[in-house]
Amino acid sequence: MKEVLKIAIQKSGRLNEKSLGLLKECGIKINNGGKLMSSSSNFPLEVFYLRDDDIPQYVAEGVADIGILGENEVLEKDQDVEIINRLDFSKCRLSLAIRREESYSDLNWFSGKKIATSYPTILKDFLEKNSIDAEVETISGSVEIAPGIGLADGIFDIVSTGSTLLANGLKEVEVVMKSEAVLITNSKLSLTKKNLLGKLLFRIQAAKGANQNKYILLNAPNKNLDAIIDLLPGMRSPTVLPLAEKGWSSIHSVISEDDFWEVIDQLKDKGAEGILVCPIEKMIV
C-alpha cells in the first residue's frame, strides 16, 4: 500500500480554519470526508480532526505523523514530539494576571498565593525555575473568573488583546511565554514519509514567504534610482525598466510586509509615483 503522510489538526476551534487554510495555500485539496478523517485528492495526505489537547499524544505515538497546534499545548502536554516549523498564526501569550486593585512589585508577590490555570505544567515549571512557592489550582475553563469568585489570588492564562482580563477586573503582570501555531512531528517517520514531509515543508515555506511579502511596482525619476534601489533590495535585486517618458523608470521588487509602511514613506520622499502593491501567491527563494 502506498504510504501517506497523516496530519492531525484541530477539529473545531481557533486553529481549525487556519490549519486548513495553510494546507490550501500549499495547493493541497482536502476531500469532504468524514468527521474524523479526510484525505487529499492531489497529495498523499490524510487529515485527522482532533481536539488540540490530544494532538501531541497522537503524534508522539505515531498515530499521526505530524500535527498543527499551539506551541503552548505542545509544552503543556510535554510529549516526545519535535517542533519543526513555526507557522506565524494564532499568536498569543501566556501570562500571569492578578486583580487590578492589587499593587504588584515582582514575582515574589505570588509566593504563598494560589494561581488558577489550565496550563499547570508550564506554570509549575516557570514557578520552579524562579523559586516561587505558590499553589497551582488546575481548572479546565473560564480561568479568568477564578479571582473574582475567591477561588484563586491570580491566574495564568492565554492573553491576546487583554480585553478578557479587563472585563474581569484583572491586570497582566508577567508574560511567561509567547506562543504561535507550530508544526510538530515524531522521530518515527519512514523515509517515504520524511520525503513527503520535506515536500510539504517546502510548500509551507513558499506560502509563508508569500504571506510575509508584497510585490511592489512604482515609477521613479532616474536621478533617484540608486536611492530607491537601496530601499528595495528585492529577492536578488529589483527589476528596472525604462518608461516611455524620458528620465523615468519603472521599478519592480518584493518588500516585506513588516517594513512596508516605513519604506513606502521613504519611497515617496525620493519622488516615487504610481506605487502599486500586490499580494504574492507563492514565493520560492
Ligand code: ATP
Ligand atoms: P479544543 O476543543 O480543541 O480543545 P481549545 O478550547 O483548547 O480547543 P482554542 O480556544 O480553540 O482551544 O485555542 C486553540 C489554540 O489557539 C490555543 O492553544 C492557543 O495556542 C491559541 N489561542 C487561544 N486563544 C487565543 C487568542 N485569543 N488569540 C490567539 N490565539 C489564541
Ligand code: ZN
Ligand atoms: Zn484544547
